[in-house]
Amino acid sequence: MSLQVLPLAITMMAGPQIMSAIILVTTPRPVRTSLAFLAGVAISATVGVSVARGIFALVGSNVSIGQASDDSSVGKIVQYVLIALLLLAILRNYVKRATIEPPKWLGSLMNAGPGRAFKTGLLLIILMPSDIIVMLTVGANLEQHHEGVAAAAVFIGATLLVAALPLLGLLLFHKRAERAMPRARTWMTNNSWMVNILCCLIFIAIIH
Template identity: 70%
Template sequence: MSLQVLPLAITMMAGPQIMSAIILTTTSRAVRVSLAFLLGVLIAVVVGVTITRSLFALLGSNVSLGKDSDNSSVGKIIQYVLVALLVLLILRDYRTRATSEPPKWLEALMEADPRRAFKTGFIMILVMPSDVMVMLTVGANLEQHHAGVGSAAAFIAATVLIAALPLLALLLFRRRAQRAMPAVRDWMNSHSWVVNIICCLIFIVIILV
């Protein structure tokens, strides 16, 4: 797998995903629910990459994805389609910024138990459009390099590590983190549209470079 897709792990956890991880560290059972959330994220990424790799393997048996340098290859066309979709998401987020609000289920995470935290991590990765697009990109990259899912281990590990940052901060800087996390959570909730746009821009740059 090309190291070019490794930074996409940042996009995987950007937006509501990292907000969920932060919120879980402010609950009464922060460590337990955060670990359950991370397990859900891990399993979901492995499942997602496996599915997308298999899809592109089927596609590759009938249609060549082409070389990275071939602008007319199927792989490049898929990348251009992803960029177009991201631009549309940016325009939507900017147009609705005045009424933008975080999802209601984020508030419910304040009382989440480990089971709910696991389900949140698992389902979120598999249904978030940005995460689906990232995993499609990883799957296409694996097919282009004739690599198996195991070659995406660094990407999977990076995604889980980023998801674990709020928990690691809590464990390393417990008192300071306990004071800072609620403020970070509140800022991200009130500026969710900014977070989404930044993530989309990062994703576009990574795809086109």
């Protein structure tokens, strides 16, 4: 697998995903709840990449992605379409920044237990459009390099590392983290439009 796709692990957890991880470390049982969330993310990411790899294995011989230097290749056209959609999303988030609010289900995570956290981690990755695009990108990369899903272990591990940052911060800095995490949660909640724009910019920078 090309190392070029590794930064996509950041995009996998950008937005509501990392906000969920931050909220879960402020619950009554932060360690158990966060570990359950990470388990859900690990399973979801692994299954998602496996399915994406299977899709491109089936169509790979019939669809030519083309050379990276060819501006008229299917791969380049897909990149241009994605960038255009992301730019539109940035414009929409900026224009509606005064009214954009985070999903209501994020607030319900404040009292979540391990079961709810596991389900959240599982569904967030599979159902999030940006994550689906990332996993399809990884699947295409594996097909191009004639590698199996095992080669994506580093990417999945990087995704888990990003997802685990709030928990690692809690374990390493305990008291400071207990004070900082609620403030970070509040800031991200009040500035969700800015978080969305940053996610789009990161993804544009990666796929350009």
